[in-house]
Amino acid sequence: MQRQLSAFTRLALLGAMLGSLLAVPARADDVRAGDLVISQGWSRATPGGAKVGGGYLTIENKGSAPDRLISVSGDVAGKIEIHEMAVTNGVMTMRPLENGLAIAPGKTVKFAPGGFHLMMMDLKNPLKQGDKVSVTLEFEKAGKVSASLDVQGVGAPGPGSQGGGKMEMHKTDGHSGMKM
Numbered sequence: 001m002q003r004q005l006s007a008f009t010r011l012a013l014l015g016a017m018l019g020s021l022l023a024v025p026a027r028a029d030d031v032r033a034g035d036l037v038i039s040q041g042w043s044r045a046t047p048g049g050a051k052v053g054g055g056y057l058t059i060e061n062k063g064s065a066p067d068r069l070i071s072v073s074g075d076v077a078g079k080i081e082i083h084e085m086a087v088t089n090g091v092m093t094m095r096p097l098e099n100g101l102a103i104a105p106g107k108t109v110k111f112a113p114g115g116f117h118l119m120m121m122d123l124k125n126p127l128k129q130g131d132k133v134s135v136t137l138e139f140e141k142a143g144k145v146s147a148s149l150d151v152q153g154v155g156a157p158g159p160g161s162q163g164g165g166k167m168e169m170h171k172t173d174g175h176s177g178m179k180m
């Protein structure tokens with residue numbers, strides 16, 4: 001009797017542990033599209049008058065074939081580009097990825113300040129903390145996928161981030177002088 005009870009208790013405990021694992025809220029907004037999983041979409045509130053904002057998300061390719069993010073659109077902005085940030089001659093610069101961004105099979109691409117980002121240009125309204133911004137990602141294979149960006153505070157480092165960064169634009173870039 002003693003033995004049966006403790007076995008039952010162990011099972012009950014295991015069940016409770018599994019239940020709490022399944023309830024992790026960070027997975028709630030994950031979007032699956034074919035072999036791709038899109039998660040952790042976020043952005044930053046824009047200070048008054050700012051016409052541009054950065055968007056970030058994580059794209060995981062669970063399949064065995066490469067895919068490619070070719071374009072992004074959304075009602076929030078007149079235009080959304082896929083940008084890459086990199087250090088050139090000691091200066092942080094950004095450039096649009098004209099051919100999109102490849103997502104290799106088995107790989108996870110994480111957009112984050114200082115790296116890949118969605119450049120939302122000609123914002124219709126300022127982004128406010130707590131807003132959810134809907135964007136449509138278009139992939140070569142997975143097609144069009146809707147995702148949502150949670151707007152966090154100005155200068156927020158983002159979910160599970162290594163910290164934010166301020167970076168200057170390249171002088172010859174179209175939107176020079178902007179900081180993000």
Ligand SMILES: [Cu+2]
Pocket residue numbers: 083084094095117118119
């Ligand atoms: Cu940019």
